[in-house]
Amino acid sequence: MSPGSDVYRPYPEAEGVWTYLEERFGMDRLDFAEHRLWQRGERKGVWLLHREAEPPTDLKVDWPGLALLRQPLPRGFPTNAFLRRFGHLANANCFDVDWDTALRLMYNHQLEREPLDERGGPYIVRSPLATLGRGWVRHGRLVLDTPKAWVNQLLPRTELAETE
Incomplete structure (x- = not known):
């Protein structure tokens, strides 16, 4: 099987992303308590999925959820798609x-x-x-x-x- 969804793993730097969103935009991390961040192998993108969802392991998935970052912090910044979906939560x-x-x-x-x-x-x-x-x-x-x-x-x- 070619590399597929089985290479997705929980994003190890999730705490830094929640802190960034809180400090930069005033988004309360509790608003994301029902979500987890995922990353595919060594690729740069960071994905937001509901806590109960996981990328399937039996088929290839290129976009498992909502792209939050195209590359990790500190160089990365939130995608337009993420901000359009959650921007109403910001107060800064x-x-x-x-x-x-x-x-x-x-x-x-x-x-x-x-x-x-x-x-x-x-x-x-x-x-x-x-x-x-x-x-x-x-x-x-x-x-x-x-x-x-x-x-x-x-x-x-x-x-x-x-x-x-």
Whole structure:
């Protein structure tokens, strides 16, 4: 059998990840008490799964849960997918914007903003309707890490919303 799910193991540095989320974003580690972190062999990604779930050992699984980090800390940072799912739990290092501003950010516009701390990010960018994901302040401008497919998907949806 080729390397498959049987190479996933509980992530040994989980405590550091929970501490990072708590210190960076003010996320309470108790909110993740029902979850565990996994890593596949020597690969860099760290995955979040419900505590009762484990990657199966009898078939190959490339994505066993929600990708939390693409590479381990300290160089890694939370994925957009993780922040969109859990960003509402954060109470630090967040930019809360109105919906019009959120749309501009999703279309790759940049906003003049000062960093909230000396690191310059990552930050969580949220609107009243949803958490948009990860943002950075570079040279006094807030930039959203926008997936390339968003711009193509947004235009038809926003036009549809205007006609309803």
